[in-house]
Amino acid sequence: MPVYPAIARTAHVSGAVMLHAIISKDGSIETLEYISGPQLLMKSAMDAVRQWRYKPTTLNGRAVEVDTTISVVFTLEEAPPSQSAASPQQVPPTVPLSIQSFYPPALIQKVVPIYPAEAKEKHIEGNVMLRAFISSEGSIRQLEFLGGPPELEDAAMDAVKQWHYKPLQVNGASLETQTTIVVLFSLTKDNYKAAAASDYPISVEVFASSADLPPPKHLATARAGKPPIPDTLEGIQKQTEEAFEAWRTGDQKTFEELVDGFVFEDPTAWLSNTFGADTGASLVPDYEIGREKFKRHMARIAEFWEKSSTSALRVEYSAVPKPPAEAGQPDGPPAPLQALNIENFRFYVTTGQTDPGDWVFSFVYVDGAFRAVGGTHPFWNENWRRKHDEVALARGDVHWQLGYADPSIIEGLAVDCPGDGLVRAFVSPKIQATRLKDKIEPVYPEEARRAGIEGVVLFHAIIAKDGSIEELTLEDGDPLLAKAAEEAVRKWRYEPLTYEDRPAEVDTAIAVEFKLPH
Secondary structure (H helix, E strand, O other): OOOOOHHHHHOOOOEEEEEEEEEOOOOEEEEEEEEEOOHHHHHHHHHHHOOOEOOOEEEOOEEEOEEEEEEEEEOOOOOOHHHOOEOOOOOOOOOOOOOOEEEOOEEEEOOOOOOOHHHHHOOOOEEEEEEEEEOOOOEEEEEEEEEOOHHHHHHHHHHHOOOEEEOEEEOOEEEOEEEEEEEEEEOOOOOHHHHHHOOOOOOEEEEOOOOOOOOOOOOOHHHOOOOOOOOOHHHHHHHHHHHHHHHHOOOHHHHHHHHHOOOOOOHHHHHHHHHOHHHHHHHHHHHHHHHHHHHHHHHHHHHHHOOOOOOEEEEEEEOOOOOOOOOOOOOOOOOOOOOOOOEEEEEEEEOOOOOOOEEEEEEEEEOOEEEEEEOOOEHHHHHHHHHHHHHHHHHOOOEEEEOOOOOOOOOOEEEEOOOOOOEEEEOOHHHHHOOEEEOOOOOOOHHHHHOOOOEEEEEEEEEOOOOEEEEEEEEEOOHHHHHHHHHHHOOOEEOOEEEOOEEEEEEEEEEEEEOOOO
């Protein structure tokens, strides 16, 4: 059972942490990825779920892996353990009961590991994952090896033991904490596959060779000589289905070539033309990591596709989020030299068995095909926000504050960035529901009504500063009900929220209940 983080409990932060899991044939958790939910609860949920064990799943008498989504619910209400995946724990006396300011730990001294000569000779590379316990003075009190090539373990640990942090501070007091550190050892400077394989941000990169490599090229030979894919909903569906069908027939080479058809053959050239030579060149590594993650995702979905001869793909348009207000500014994400027509699509695969759920990618249409440029957000905006927060955190400019002046207005945690940066408030669903001013009731799907299907559809939502729905991600609910719920919720409008006289986005959950008359 997860431990309710004391700081999250004190901050009144609750909600569901959604995780994507691959359960191995023996019932253990093979891989685990964070999808959504309150950041303060993420680590506790993942630490607990990694220790879960399931009864092995068999198909036609053979043990199989299971791809699933796990929801870990943290609630502050006093409920029996059977009703909650993580009930509140006693708050340790060292944690203050009223938090006025909260500064996460920030790395201020980093020692880069030395690549072991023997590992170089044997061409060993990969990610080393460590759990670090940071003392109240900021030193590494304890270090645990979590995974990676054993030949690289000592080199990583010897260096990280010397790291020093600005410690976690709550109400001005320094406290102990822990974090996950990933050290990437790579034989060359372009090991984007290893970087994409990590569920956590890479803390430090160690290269066996410092030699610069030529710009990457990806020749999508499988599309050579074929007519252009139409720039339509049917076009993106066709381009995606072609790749999945190649996988089903066992043609791995064609599958990889068709997936490469979703990327730019010469990413350096496209990025340079779009953002300018210097900016474009600097974006290539992030693009290549995103490309590897896209390929991993497509292969994972293709494994579902091949399990059924009746697998079907449905694609819908999805809203394109607005770029950050800082876009094009000296301290903001890069802005295209000319407006880009970015198209977002939501994908659903049904197999008649276990389905992988839905997902969103953003694309641009170039040279007769759709080219992936990110998830819900284009990668240059998403990565800027992450790196911007990391830099500000290292400077000590970012802190998390709790607002208790009027609990009916805001409950939870606000992330406050300096200047014109993002202010995002984590607000409980119950309180946010009281701020709804324009509500469109969903239309009960006739197919679901005939089938007697009812239940709750749960979304993770980001509400824009003007009260409109900026992002909406399906977390749980029957597929027959989800579309009708989404169509209605996207039209909802809330009272705009201000925090310390500044407009704030809201991170919350929205539940839509479908109930038939009895």
